[in-house]
Amino acid sequence: MAITGAHTILYSGDSEADRAWLADVLEMTSVDAGAGWLIFALPPTELAVHPASGEGGDAELYLMCDSIEKTMRELGDKGVEFDGPATDQRWGRVTKIVLPSGARLGLYEPRHASPLS
Numbered sequence: 110m111a112i113t114g115a116h117t118i119l120y121s122g123d124s125e126a127d128r129a130w131l132a133d134v135l136e137m138t139s140v141d142a143g144a145g146w147l148i149f150a151l152p153p154t155e156l157a158v159h160p161a162s163g164e165g166g167d168a169e170l171y172l173m174c175d176s177i178e179k180t181m182r183e184l185g186d187k188g189v190e191f192d193g194p195a196t197d198q199r200w201g202r203v204t205k206i207v208l209p210s211g212a213r214l215g216l217y218e219p220r221h222a223s224p225l226s
Contacts (some may be wrong), residue, residue: 119170135172169215171217172214172215173218177204190206191206
């Protein structure tokens with residue numbers, strides 16, 4: 110198969126601040142694709158397809174963790190803000206991280222088995 114990975118795009122109202130935040134707070138490894146345009150490495154990834162509420166669909170990005178409470182505590186110690194406490198869903202526990210630009214990034218502790226293990 111020719112598929113070797115996935116490239117995710119996060120649109121931001123302040124991409125420089127969000128890139129710095131990903132590098133400094135989450136300590137994500139990156140390469141410079143030219144002119145300071147950073148491309149960040151992500152941990153292993155999985156893809157789910159959910160039914161859309163209308164025609165077409167959207168995409169969402171959730172960073173996964175083993176313990177949402179522990180991860181929220183560690184990120185909170187670094188000054189990270191959240192939309193609110195983690196909530197229970199049928200498929201896991203979730204919250205949203207507030208990025209410097211104001212964009213929201215999902216944080217998710219799954220209940221399902223991972224295809225990566």
